[in-house]
Amino acid sequence: MPLAAKIFEIRVDTSLEEIADKLRGYRVVDERSEEGMDFELMTEVKDLDLKDDMLEGTFSKDKIILINQRGRKVPILKTTEARIIFRKLEDLILLTVVQEKHFANAVASILSHHLYLSYKALTEARISPEVMREFHERNPEATKVIYFDNLDFPAVDKLALYGESLKDSGLYEEYLSHGNIWYIVFTVTGTNKVMGLTRNCVVTAFTKMPESEFVEYIHQIVHPLILESKKRHERP
Numbered sequence: 422m423p424l425a426a427k428i429f430e431i432r433v434d435t436s437l438e439e440i441a442d443k444l445r446g447y448r449v450v451d452e453r454s455e456e457g458m459d460f461e462l463m464t465e466v467k468d469l470d471l472k473d474d475m476l477e478g479t480f481s482k483d484k485i486i487l488i489n490q491r492g493r494k495v496p497i498l499k500t501t502e503a504r505i506i507f508r509k510l511e512d513l514i515l516l517t518v519v520q521e522k523h524f525a526n527a528v529a530s531i532l533s534h535h536l537y538l539s540y541k542a543l544t545e546a547r548i549s550p551e552v553m554r555e556f557h558e559r560n561p562e563a564t565k566v567i568y569f570d571n572l573d574f575p576a577v578d579k580l581a582l583y584g585e586s587l588k589d590s591g592l593y594e595e596y597l598s599h600g601n602i603w604y605i606v607f608t609v610t611g612t613n614k615v616m617g618l619t620r621n622c623v624v625t626a627f628t629k630m631p632e633s634e635f636v637e638y639i640h641q642i643v644h645p646l647i648l649e650s651k652k653r654h655e656r657p
Contacts, residue, residue: 424635427525428546428622428643430651431507431514433537437476440507440514443536444478445469455485455496462498464531466505476507480518480528503528506636510648515546517639519632522623546622548643549650550601553620556646561587563608565615569596570603579603609638618643 431440448465462483469478480503487494503520505528516532518525533543548556550571557564566583574580580596583606587593606617606627616638617625624643626635 424519424626424630424632425521425525426517426519426624426635426639427522427529428624428639428647429516429518429525429529429543430546430647431516431542432544433542435514435536437471437474437507437509437514440536441469441471441476444532447535453485456487456494458496460485460496460498463500474509478505479503480505480532482524482527482531504632504636505532508640508644510644513648513651515644515647516543517636519636546647547650548618548620548622548646549653550620551653552646552650553602553605554597557602557605557607560607560610563610564605565608566604566606566617567593567596567602568604569600572600574599609642614638616642622647 444466448463451462451464453460453462460483462485464482465480467479467481469476481500482502483498483500485496486499487496489495501520501524503518503524506517506519508515508517516529518528520528529543530540533540536542557567564587566581567587569580569582570578572578572580580600582593582596602620604617604619606615608615613628614630615627617623617627622643624635624639626638
């Protein structure tokens with residue numbers, strides 16, 4: 422399975438120290454019964470570590486799944502974990518959840534409500550179409566796939582360029598005149614590592630790598646794009 426992550430922005434005035442205080446010791450236990458068996462489902466944050474501009478930890482959540490054992494449904498407890506990293510970047514605090522996007526969304530929703538009693542306090546981080554375009558055009562040879570959205574073609578939701586088609590600048594400019602770059606698959610500069618990035622900050626590593634290296638690429642490559650997009654949006 423490829424590594425995946427999603428990045429969120431904290432929309433309230435806060436600090437990493439305040440977040441750490443509120444998350445320390447966080448644990449919720451929900452008692453459930455399934456197929457005549459009793460379970461304690463636990464949701465918790467553990468292994469918190471606050472250093473300089475970063476707060477890291479592990480978010481853990483249980484759920485019950487039913488497996489087939491010789492025609493009989495047997496409930497078992499499954500625990501899913503995600504590394505969570507809060508990072509202060511100038512005036513922004515970003516949360517990176519290292520898990521597939523559906524679980525990452527659930528984590529952000531739970532943390533938003535726990536920290537600020539609001540599901541709107543943590544929102545998807547965004548990269549503007551202009552910044553996505555500039556990211557590709559700074560090193561077009563590194564791009565392997567581009568998807569376009571917000572198209573004005575009738576009944577067409579997305580278009581893609583990949584392989585040899587990416588070298589056709591005319592086709593690229595035509596697609597760009599009808600929509601925006603939504604998704605890019607690219608090679609990390611100076612490496613053979615391949616990653617994918619969407620405008621709503623879902624990041625995927627298609628090349629096998631340690632999780633720590635994946636997170637470092639997110640910090641080096643993706644976070645600056647979010648920050649630049651934010652600055653341009655707030656510019657008068």
